[in-house]
Amino acid sequence: MKINGACHCGYITVEGEADPEKVNICHCTDCQTGTGSAFRVSIQVPGSTFKMKGQPTKYLKTTADSGNPRVQAFCGKCGSPIYSTTPGEGQQAMYIVRVGILAQRDQLTPKRQNWFRSARPWVTGMDGIPKNQKQA
Amino acid sequence: MRIDGGCHCGFISYQGEADPAKAGICHCTDCQVLTGTAYRVSVPVDEASFKISGTPAIYVKTADSGNKREQAFCPKCGSPIYATSPGPGPKTYSIRLGTVRQRQQLMPMRQIWTRSKLHWVDDLASVPSGDSKR
Numbered sequence A: 001m002k003i004n005g006a007c008h009c010g011y012i013t014v015e016g017e018a019d020p021e022k023v024n025i026c027h028c029t030d031c032q033t034g035t036g037s038a039f040r041v042s043i044q045v046p047g048s049t050f051k052m053k054g055q056p057t058k059y060l061k062t063t064a065d066s067g068n069p070r071v072q073a074f075c076g077k078c079g080s081p082i083y084s085t086t087p088g089e090g091q092q093a094m095y096i097v098r099v100g101i102l103a104q105r106d107q108l109t110p111k112r113q114n115w116f117r118s119a120r121p122w123v124t125g126m127d128g129i130p131k132n133q134k135q136a
Numbered sequence B: 001m002r003i004d005g006g007c008h009c010g011f012i013s014y015q016g017e018a019d020p021a022k023a024g025i026c027h028c029t030d031c032q033v034l035t036g037t038a039y040r041v042s043v044p045v046d047e048a049s050f051k052i053s054g055t056p057a058i059y060v061k062t063a064d065s066g067n068k069r070e071q072a073f074c075p076k077c078g079s080p081i082y083a084t085s086p087g088p089g090p091k092t093y094s095i096r097l098g099t100v101r102q103r104q105q106l107m108p109m110r111q112i113w114t115r116s117k118l119h120w121v122d123d124l125a126s127v128p129s130g131d132s133k134r
Helices: A029-035 A123-128 B029-035 B121-126
Strands: A002-006 A013-017 A023-026 A040-046 A051-053 A057-061 A070-074 A081-085 A094-098 A112-114 B002-006 B013-017 B024-026 B040-046 B051-053 B057-062 B068-073 B080-084 B092-096 B110-112
Touching (some): A013 A040, A013 A094, A029 A040, B013 B040, B029 B040, B040 B080
Parallel strands (some): A023 A112
Antiparallel strands (some): A002 A013, A013 A051, A057 A070, A070 A081, A081 A094, B002 B013, B013 B051, B024 B040, B040 B092, B057 B068, B068 B080, B080 B092
């Protein structure tokens, strides 16, 4: 399916063609810190279809258990996370785009949860947490 | 309770006194975009106890209500750090839970803006899971 999105301030926009089956949650502690939240949700977008406007700030994360360095791209003006990818010059083979910035995010249901051993214990019991439809 | 934490690259670190009963989730669309994920989780810390080292980047977000909020993030690694009100104090810093070292001990006690909640977040127990990448 076609996906498109933008950071909060609008400086960065992205689009591409992605398989909605390739939506994953990552509960690793790096993703908790990088989102400031409980987990990350991302979709794989092949580099051959990935287009972007604006220049994100890139952070090279080297703390993975695997030893693999990853480029973490975010908007330098508003801080919205945009994608991660492999280090290197030019277009990369795959971009792991952050679902929260995509216009289609409500249609992109995660199919797999990785690093579940570090998941926040409450994430599977959200329905039990009191809710306000708006702010209160 | 005492909390401390920081961004992923270590440029920003902070500490303060947080009330665990006030940890909460925000499902608003602004928070979805600014975290790149499904929702935000935060805990408030009063200005009096809040200490930060390193200078975060500040993005001023204007809500539908017209209210302005300063959104602070690490300029080097992008980790969200806090939101607060612009201008002179007294301020409350809404600290992003994923950056708090004691996050294991902090449970969200309420959810706001659930009308824009992504439909799948209540069903995570049914999404296959594993303890590593694939």
